[in-house]
Amino acid sequence: MPRNPNISIYFHVHLVSDSTGETLVGTMKATTAQFRNATALEHLHSLVRSEEQMERTLNDIENRPGVVLYTLVNPDRRRMLEERCAMLNIPAVSILDPSLAMLGRYLGAPVQQAVAAQHNLDSDYYDRIAALDFAMVHDDGQNQMGLKDADIILLGVSRTSKTPTSIYLANRGYKTGNIPLVPNVPWPKHIESYKTPFIVGLFASPSRIVQIRQQRLENLQAGTSDYTDEQSVRDEMQKAKRMFIKMGYPVVDVTRRSIEETAAQIINLYQDYKDNQNGA
Missing domain, CATH: 3.40.50.2300 (Response regulator)
Structure with a gap:
């Protein structure tokens, strides 16, 4: 039965x-x-x-x-x-x-x-360790000048899963750094001159970002601010998306994606980018 x-x-x-x-x-x-x-x-x-x-x-x-x-x-x-x-x-x-x-x-x-x-200490293994080291050193906008050596750079407003996605990509062997887009902080124009890194913009629905930020503030026992105001978050997201479009960066919506799914989408985009470079 x-x-x-x-x-x-x-x-x-x-x-x-x-x-x-x-x-x-x-x-x-x-x-x-x-x-x-x-x-x-x-x-x-x-x-x-x-x-x-x-x-x-x-x-x-x-x-x-x-x-x-x-x-x-x-x-x-x-x-x-x-x-x-x-x-x-x-x-x-x-x-x-x-x-x-x-x-x-x-x-x-x-x-x-x-x-x-599959766990042999071969060159691929050491490449993954090096990529993880790179991701830690270049997390959350740190050491931006070193990002010229990255395979992938992730951009996005706060709480768009930049850090965990960077770590996951690093575990797959991709040297990844990320830069947060912060209101009233100038866009780091120097990365526009970088020729090697593949730059991807991450975004999510404002309501999802607000939900995650509110949870973070509760965990920190902090008060509310524009950080969790939905209209402010909507403005942040719109400015970020406009910048991505202006610069020609591919974008990935992380609203309903797991870290693994986000990383898989980025890897697909990266591979297409490398194929186009090699075919040029």
């Missing part, structure tokens, strides 16, 4: 990995988001690299049955997990197996059995 779709469902999800478990967490969140009334109780078992660690993980799975998602390279530990789950009648899925099998068939090559292969 099917479940009533209007009833909230809470269930245990065990994420078992011999690496950090980031892939499992992302997959779990993306999957459970498609089930409106389902709430996953997440149990992350990361860096499971010995039989003792696997035994502790299996005991936890038995005590809190639900579903199991795993990424395990070692065949013995995979077998331990699969056999115990089968005995307990608990669904267990190796989330990378279908992708690895498909890619192996396409490439005609065997799969490299390496734990945490």
